[in-house]
Amino acid sequence: DGGITQSPKYLFRKEGQNVTLSCEQNLNHDAMYWYRQDPGQGLRLIYYSQIVNDFQKGDIAEGYSVSREKKESFPLTVTSAQKNPTAFYLCASSFRDRTYEQYFGPGTRLTVT
């Protein structure tokens, strides 16, 4: 089955620790995205990548980092510099010329205490 997987589903970390969230897709999509979802707010774009070895900052990139070494994978690192990291993180992917048609993974709930 084609789709997007994110792991883990739940993640707990202590303040000051970096943590990496995994995102893998087998849809042969060129573009991948990371969003953050907080209660009462729309999805906010953290980073996006249109091709391998290239990525761009979204609206709220501070305190986050990404890599895109393979077409299928787009991991997100939440660093200790992110001031309010507790949130629901969503990964999505699309074909590069159909970015309106994004498909989402199941999400990772990160809690930092």
Added chain:
Amino acid sequence: QKEVEQDPGPLSVPEGAIVSLNCTYSNSAFQYFMWYRQYSRKGPELLMYTYSSGNKEDGRFTAQVDKSSKYISLFIRDSQPSDSATYLCAMSERAGFQKLVFGTGTRLLVSP
């Protein structure tokens, strides 16, 4: 003013009702309009997308775009308890890369 406005709800309806979910927007350059369904603690699921104005139907779902009023709607016929979820609208100016602008979502509750 937010670029996309969506009533948070909750919208409560009995099973079998016709549901109307709406978004308004301010950017007249938007041309692609999407509706996502999100169950609690899950990722959003793309229901349908529409290009420019007009209607699009898929089973019990109909998406409608009125660009002159900057208003989009999603209608759900014969609503079911399994339709209980949060519905997000999203918009984009073009097909090639541009970030999607999302509404905050409307929570729908369909009671048996």
